[in-house]
Amino acid sequence: MKICGLQKTTLLDFPGKVAATVFLSGCNFRCPFCHNTDLVMGSAEELMTTEELLVFLRKRRGVLEGVCITGGEPTLQPEALEELAARIKALGYEIKLDTNGYRPKVLKNMCEKKLADYVAMDIKTGRDHYPLASGKTDIFIENITESIGYLMSGTIPYEFRTTVVRGLHNAEDFEDIAQWIGGCQRYFLQGFVDSGNVLKSGFSAFKRAELEVFLKIVQKTIPQAEIRGVDY
């Protein structure tokens, strides 16, 4: 397990908590709009060892309340993830796990062992367009459905979120998402931001008014769905 990034403080990533965010290397998807290219391709340098991370977290007890574990895709190395999460929890922190939901058994295991306190799972797009939006042409969509079903069974607080990208998403996708995750706890539409380091260039963001059209579609089955982080 390679720790390639650390955001020392965030008020945004872990709902209701002051947190740090740890970035792990590697991913089983190749979402063309991904802006963590170096992490996904495994070319990012290791920033620190697990021991060094734990030293940092030990010092920040009383200031930070939670740790977000993100990627890349954290579930790729289940045993290392479990050990990392257990050691962070032993310091008194709560854990938020970010995932693309493609490894439902790892997700369940983390939740059932109480090694995650909150899960944020990506819904890349509607089911028919998943190969395109995930960059995984041989995708087995049942894995995503299984993770959705598990989270919606209510074991743990969670959110679903979709980064909405012009050229990848259309109204039909949100009609399908509304069917797929209807009745879920929380769902956010997030605007795409071109950081200049995306896997495939040429994508752009929808305007706020266009996102609101998609929002209205999903609000038919998820009335509390929101647009997040779009201030344009």
Ligand code: SF4
């Ligand atoms: S956006 Fe896609 S490719 Fe990038 S880290 Fe997330 S799941 Fe992996």
